[in-house]
Amino acid sequence: MEGHNGPMDEVRPLVELNRATVQLGTTLALDDVDFRMFPGEVHSLMGENGAGKSTLIKAITGVIPLQAGTLKLGGETMRFSSPHDAQRAGISTVYQEINLLPNLTVAENIRLGREPRRWGVIDGPRMRAEAKAVLDDLGLDIDPASLLGSHAVAVQQLVAIARAISVDVRVLVLDEPTSSLDLDEVGELFRVIRELKERGVAILFVSHFLDQVYEICDRITVLRDGALVGEYLPTDLLRIELVQKMLGRAAPEYASRDALESADAVEDSYLSARGVTSATGIIEANVDLAEGEVLGVAGLLGSGRTALARVLTGIDRLDAGSIRIEGKPVRLDSPRKALSLGVVYSSENRRAEGLLGDLSVLDNITLALQAQRGAFRRIKPERQRELAASWADALALKHTDLDRPVGTLSGGNQQKVMLARLLALSPRVLVLDEPTRGIDVGAKVEIQNMVSELATNGLSVVFISAELEEVLRVSDRVAILRDARIVDTVTSGTLTVESVLALVAHPASSEA
C-alpha cells in the first residue's frame, strides 16, 4: 500500500473543488466543500449515504452544476453543462449500475461515440480490433463482437471500465466498481488501477469495502452531512477512526448472540430441502434450517447462491428434489405460495425486483401485507400508517420519510423498507440475498444486528452475502457453495475467512 505525502504536495492538484456548494431541493447536499486530487493518485471518497459523495461525483462529472464554488481541472476553471463536457475534458466515470447498452456489441459499447470512421462511415473491423486491444490490455477474454446483454453483470462491468479507460482519461471515477466482482476480478481491476496510476491518471475510488480502500488508496476524503470532515492518509488513519469520522460517533457494536447448538439441527429443522436441483444453477442441494437459526450462504459469483434462494422461495421451479416445512412436504410453486407458508425473499436487486421507486415508503411497506389480504379486506389508511410507523421505529427509519417516494432514499434505508415490508407479513423464514450490498458501514451493522435480533426471536434467516467476513459474523452455520453445489455446511465458529476461501475457490483458479 503506497502512501505519498511531501513530494505530492509540491505537484499541483489535477482536480480542485473550492468551496463547492450544491443545494438539492431543501437539502444542502454539498456545503462549502474543498476537495482535491493529484495526478497518479488513487483517492477514496468516504461517507455514509446522504453524506454528499454522489453529489460531489456528479459535480465533478458534469451531471449537476455547482451553485457556488469553483471546479478546476489542471489549474483551469471548468464549467460543465453536461456529462459530455466532462468526458471531453478527460473525466470518465464508471457507475455502480452498468450504464451501457445491452443491445449493442461489446466493441460498440467500448467505442460508442468515438467509433473509428472511414469515409464518414463506421469502420467495423477496426472498431472491433481497437476494442480487442483495450480488452487485452485488461487481460479480459471477451469476444468484442458479442452482444453485451448476453454477458453476466460482472463482465459487463469490466467492459464499462474498459470503455472508461479507452480514451485519454485524466480522471477516472469508479463508483462502487467492485460490488459485482469476485476476488479474482477485483485483483485484476486493482492491477489496472495501478497501471493507470503509473500513467498519471487520477482515480476517484468510491467503495464501501474498507479493505479495498485501504489496499488501493493513497488518500481518503471523508464527507459527512454534506460537509468536508477532512483529508487523510490511510497510513495515518485506523479503520475504526475512519468509521468514526464518517459516522460522527462511535461505530455501532455488532451485537453478537449465543450461537445455536447445531447438533440437533436436522431433527429440529423448520425448513429442510433435499436434492434440490434447478436449471437456473443449483444442483442437488441439501439444506436444513432450524427455527431461530441464521444460515449463511457463501460462494463466488455464479456459484448458485441466488439460484438456491430463488428455488427455496418459490420463484424458480424445482427440477428435482423436495422441500419440507415442519416435516411436511410442500410444493413451492410460486412466490405467493411460499409467502403463504411464511417463506419470504429479499432480492439482491432492490430496485428492479423489490421496491417500487415511485411509490411512497408507506405504500412499499404495506404493499405485500395488503396483497396477502386481498382486494376485499382493505387495510384502513390510519391502520396502514400505524403499521408503517411502527416498522419505521423498529428499523430506525424517520417518520418524515414515510411519504417520500422510496426511490429517493439512500441504499441503506431502501433495504430497511424492503425488510419492513417482508417482516410485516410475519414470516417464518426470511431469505436475504445480499442485504447489505451498496450500503454504508453504519447501516450495514444496523441490518446485521436486526438479523440477529430476528433470529433470537425465532425467525429463521438465510443470509447470502459476498462479504465473507459478514457472513461469518452473522451466521450460526454457513453453507458453502461451489459450482452450483453445496460443498459443505459448517458451524461458523470453526471457520475463518481463509478457510472459507479455500473451500469456495474454483480448483482451476488456484494460481493467483
Next chain:
Amino acid sequence: MTTMTETTSADKPSVAQGLSAFTTRHASWLPTFAAVVILVVLLAGAQIRFGNFITPGNMSALLLDNAFLMVLAVGMTFVILTAGIDLSVGSVMAFTGILGASMLASGVPTIVVIPTMLLSGAAIGLLIGVLVQYFNVQPFIASLAGLFLGRGLAYVVSLSSIRVEDPAVLWLQGTRLRMGDWYITPTGILALVVVIVGALVLQFTRFGRTIYAVGGSESSARLMGLNVSRAKVLAYLISGLCGGLAGLILTAFSGAGYPRNGIGTELDVIAVVVIGGTLLTGGRGYVLGSLIGVFVFGVIKAIISFMGAEQSWMQIIVGALLLLFIVVQRAIVSRTSRTG
C-alpha cells in the same frame, strides 16, 4: 494472471449448447430471420398452389405496388428503434400527395413542388420530434396529433382528388426499365435507394448507432455522452421525410392526389416493421428486416387477390402474423438477456 473466460463450467460441446451460443450471439437477427422463413414459405406455398405465382411480372409488380410502403417502413424503423412510434405517416403521405397535386395543377413548376412535398413531410416530422423530446409528450400522443394535423391539412388543400398531369411526375411511375421480363420504375428504384441508404446509415454511421443506443437505454446513452435529443428529433424528421417521399410515390402511382389516402396505413407500416423483426421496445431491428416485412405483407395481399378472396382477410392474417411475431420476439429476447 487469471483471465475471465466465457466458457460454461462443463466443457462438453453439445449441439444444444452450440445452438444456444449461436442464438445468443446473433439474437438480434433471429426475428428477422424468422420473417425471411415466413416469406419463403409463403412464396413456395403460393407457387405450389397457383403454379404461376413467382413470375418476373408478379415479382416486379410486388415491388412497385408496395414501394410507398417500403419508404414509410424505413422511416418508421428509425422511430421504433428509438422506442417511439409515429402514427402520422399515413396522413402525412396523403397531405403531401394532395399538396403536390394541387400545386402542380396550379402550374407551380415540378422542381419546386417535389422539394416542397418532402419538406412539408419533414416539417410535420420535426414538429412531432420536438414535442416528444423537448415537451416530453409521449410519442403515441405527439404523433397522433401529427396524424390529425396531416389529415386536416390534406382536407384544407382539397376535399376531393386532384389529377396529376405533370409529365415529370408521371414519368416516375410510367417509365418501365426492363430486363427481360423483369421491370422496374423510377419509383421502385427510389424506394430501393431509400431502403439501402436507411440500412447503411443505421449500421455504419454514428447517428445510426446513436439511434440504437437510445432505444437500448436512453439514460445510458445520455451518460455515455451521445446526443440523444438530436437523434430522437432526427428520427421523427426522417419519418416525416419518408412520409413526404411516400406521398410523391403514391401520387405518381395513382396519377392523382387524394386527401383520403393512407387512412390506416400507419398501422400497416407498424405491422410490417414489427414482422420484420424490429422490437417495439426499441434498440433492436433492421431496415432490411422491415423490407422483408413489406414483402411478406405484399405477398399475402397478392395471394388473397389470386384466391379471389375478400380483402378483409388481409387484416385478419396480418393481425395473426403480428401476434405470432410478437410472441416469438418475446421468447427470443427473454432467453437471450441474462442479468448474470
